[in-house]
Amino acid sequence: MIELWFDPDPNDQLQLIWVLDQFHAQPDMLAKLKLRLVGFSLLTMDPAWRGWNEVPLANIRPVDIETASMCWQAYRATTPEACFDVVHRDLSAFPLLRPALLDLLRELPWSESGLGATEMRLLELVAAGFLGTSALFYLRGFRQGGVFNDMEIGRLLEGLAHGPRPAIAGLDDGLRVIEPENARARLAAFQRSRLSVTEFGKTVLAHREDFTDHNPIDRWWGGTRLTNDNLWRWNPALSRT
Template sequence: MTTNILHVLNGDAARHPLEASGAPGDFTIWADPLHDGPVPGGLDDDQLRQVRARHLADGVGEHEADVLRTLRDWDAALARWETYDEVVFWFEHDLFDQLILIRHLDWLSRIAPSARRFSLICIGEHPDVPEFSGLGRLSPAQMLALLPARQPLTVTQVGAGSTAWAAFRADDPTVLERWIQAQDPTVLPFLPVALTRHLDELPGLDDGLSRSERQALRALAAGAFTFSDIFRATQRMEARVFMGDLSFRRILRSLASGVTPLLESADDRFGLTAAGHEMLAGRADNVGLNGIDRWMGGVHLTTHRLWRWDGKVSQF
C-alpha cells in the first residue's frame, strides 16, 4: 500500500483520531459550512472564498482576513494533490459533508476529471457505534480499519457531483429540486436526502420558518432555555446531524432580532415572545411579520423573490 497519501477530512474531530491511528500520509481538513449563507454561482474560486469569508466572520467575533486565510490554506493543501500518489476524501452522510463532497467533485471535474489517484470513504453508520453521528465519534483503531475499504472515485461520480454543485449554486431552488428528482441515487447514495434537507431550510408553506428555525422554537416551547440545551434538543430532531454551533447561533440571533422578534435572550438564556407562541400555534407567518433577506447556496431569498417549501411532501 502506498504511504504517499493526502487524507482530506471534514474537520479536526475526524482528523485527530486518524492521525493518532498510525495511518500513513499527510492530513488536512476542509470544513466550510456551505449550508450556511451565500454560495452564489458565477464566481471564480477566489471571489467565492471572499464571499464566504465575509459571511462566516459576520457576527461571530472573527476577522474576515483570518477566515479568508483559513479558506485559502484549505484550498492550498488540496492544490498540492499532484505531489501525492493518492488523495482520500473522508466524509459522512449529512448535509455538511455532502455539500463539501460535491464542491470537491466539481473541483475535480476541472483539474482531474478522470479522478485517477482519488478515492472516497463515505459512511452513514458504523457497526460499533449504534448512534453514529460522524467520523469524529470513532476511535483511532476504528478510523484506521476504514482505510482499506476506500473506493476509487469514478468519472460518473465526478460528473454527478459537479452538476449537483451547479444546481446548489443556482439562483432558483427548483433547479436543485429537479436535480434531486432526476438523479440515480446509487451514484452518490447519501446526496439526494442531504440536498432535500437543504431545501427544508426554505421558508415553510404555512409559517414562513425554515425547518431549523421551527425546531428551535419547538425546543424552547418544550423547556430548553440555554443555548446549549436548545442546540442539543434540535440536534436530536435531526436524522443526520449536520449543523455546528456557530451556524445555529446565527439562526437564534435572526429569530431574536427581527422587526417582530420570535424569541428574547439575556445572559445566554432564551425565551419565546408572544409572537413566537403565535407562530408555534399556527397563527402567524414569519415572512409576513419580519420579511426575509437570506442566502441559501445560490438563492437569495427576499420578500420580492421568495419560494416556499412544503416539508411534509418535499415540494414547492
C-alpha cells in the first residue's frame, strides 16, 4: 500500500493533484494508493505524536484520478477560467482542494486594487506598523495565507516597493542589484529595511487606485502569464457564491 500525505496548503495540494495525474499512465498502481486527509501542517507536528493512524484514510478511485487530472490541467491552462470552473465541480473526494484552489485564485490581481490577496495583506501589515520584514517572512499566521514561501514573499515586497509608483517605501535599494542566488546578501538587505506605506499605497489600500494602472505586471499564475495587456482579475464577490 502507498499512502499519500499532503498538507492543506495550496502548493501541497497542487503537488497532490500533479502526482495523481501521473497515475493516468499507471492504472495498475491505483489499487495500492490511499490518501490521508491531512488537515494540519505536517512540518510543525511533533514527531512523538501518536495519532498518525487516526488521520482519515481514503481510497482513490479511477474517478478521483480523473478529478485530480482535470484540476491539474485547469491550473496549467493559459487562462484561469478553467480553474475557476473546477472549483464549482464536485471535489468532495479531495476536501482540502477547493479551499486551496480558491486561495490560489485570490492571488490574481483583485478588481478593486490590482493586488493579489497576499500583496494586499503585506500592505495592510506594513500600514499597521510592521516596519521590519522578519514578521512578514516568518509569521505566517499574520499573513493569513500559505500560497507563497519566504523567498516569494521577498519578491512580492520588491514588486510593491520598486516599481515606478511604489506602494511601500523603505525597502533596501541594494535588493535592486543583488543577484537572486545570493541569499545571504538578500536576507541582510531585507533585515536592514524599515518599511512604510506611501501615499499611493494608502490609496490602493482604500481601493481608490489600482496598482496595475501605474506599475508593470509580468508574472506567472499557473500556466497563465499575467501582464498589463493580459491581466486576469479576481472579483472577491465570486468567492462567496
